[in-house]
Amino acid sequence: MGVVDKHSLLESFSVGRGVVKPSRKLYIVEPGNVRRVFEALIEKFGYGGFYLSTIVGTDLKDEGRIRLDYYIVLLPEEETVVLRTFIPRENPVIDSLVDILPGALSGECETHDLLGVVFRGNPFLKRGFFAPRDLVEKGEYPLRKDSGV
Amino acid sequence: MSQVKQSGRAGYRIIRYSPWLVHFNTGACNGCDIEVLATITPVYDPERFGVKLAPSIRHGDILVVTGAVTKKAAERLKILYDQMPCPKFVIAVGACAIDGGVFSKSYSVVGGVDRVVPVAAYVPGCPPRPEAILDGIAKLLDLIKKGEVVNDGCSGQA
Numbered sequence: 001m002g003v004v005d006k007h008s009l010l011e012s013f014s015v016g017r018g019v020v021k022p023s024r025k026l027y028i029v030e031p032g033n034v035r036r037v038f039e040a041l042i043e044k045f046g047y048g049g050f051y052l053s054t055i056v057g058t059d060l061k062d063e064g065r066i067r068l069d070y071y072i073v074l075l076p077e078e079e080t081v082v083l084r085t086f087i088p089r090e091n092p093v094i095d096s097l098v099d100i101l102p103g104a105l106s107g108e109c110e111t112h113d114l115l116g117v118v119f120r121g122n123p124f125l126k127r128g129f130f131a132p133r134d135l136v137e138k139g140e141y142p143l144r145k146d147s148g149v
Numbered sequence: 150m151s152q153v154k155q156s157g158r159a160g161y162r163i164i165r166y167s168p169w170l171v172h173f174n175t176g177a178c179n180g181c182d183i184e185v186l187a188t189i190t191p192v193y194d195p196e197r198f199g200v201k202l203a204p205s206i207r208h209g210d211i212l213v214v215t216g217a218v219t220k221k222a223a224e225r226l227k228i229l230y231d232q233m234p235c236p237k238f239v240i241a242v243g244a245c246a247i248d249g250g251v252f253s254k255s256y257s258v259v260g261g262v263d264r265v266v267p268v269a270a271y272v273p274g275c276p277p278r279p280e281a282i283l284d285g286i287a288k289l290l291d292l293i294k295k296g297e298v299v300n301d302g303c304s305g306q307a
Contacts, residue, residue: 078236131257132218132219132220132221132256132257133220135256142256147256149256
């Protein structure tokens with residue numbers, strides 16, 4: 001099973017393609033499919049076939065949605081690919097990966113604390129670990145474009 | 150100021166030849182930390198001034214602070230400072246420790262070290278050269294020797 005199989009698996013879920021600097025392959029998927037992609041990756045290639053490097057959240061205020069980028073490193077080729085999804089800004093909820101992929105813990109907790117994305121099924125989400133306490137008391141998410149900080 | 154000069158001289162003799170450093174990073178990018186670590190290597194030989202790292206904050210005489218002080222680090226910095234014995238001096242190393250640097254307006258940053266604890270010496274630079282840090286320490290020791298140092302943390306009563 002080479003890297004081509006991994007790309008074709010990601011391709012089968014994707015609704016769009018692209019390139020992220022520096023020449024990383026980008027697969028856009030539906031938010032409801034993100035968990036299924038990772039389940040399929042684990043099932044076909046095992047935990048040794050890839051790892052989740054980080055989760056990056058970006059607030060696209062003008063488009064009314066939040067962009068989530070999952071950076072995946074394919075092993076043993078060490079090739080980084082990006083799994084991108086968009087969730088609505090008013091109701092930013094997506095399925096958690098932490099029960100099938102423990103490495104998602106830090107990325108999900110940080111994205112929740114700074115951007116307010118709710119990862120459904122993650123029992124470790126809380127405010128105030130990354131964000132300062134005064135912002136938490138005001139209920140603000142610092143990486144939101146309209147937070148005013 | 151003059152009161153510090155009068156009452157401080159005798160007490161400061163305790164640390165004049167053996168100022169022990171404690172290094173604390175309050176949110177630096179690690180650039181200044183690498184330079185501080187380079188400063189205490191034998192290449193720059195700080196032990197000719199008696200300078201060495203203290204094994205604990207409770208044995209420290211000089212607190213070397215690097216990095217912009219974040220809101221979370223500010224609480225820890227105050228706790229560390231309160232644990233130091235008198236007399237105690239703080240050196241702010243790098244542009245961020247002086248006034249927050251490029252991070253000064255960030256939502257998570259208080260500002261410079263002097264917003265939290267009294268500072269005796271500032272070393273500018275981004276990052277400062279090891280020679281500059283050592284020069285800052287030596288100049289502070291010179292001020293201690295002359296009894297002209299301000300902000301000993303104990304109102305000159307040490």
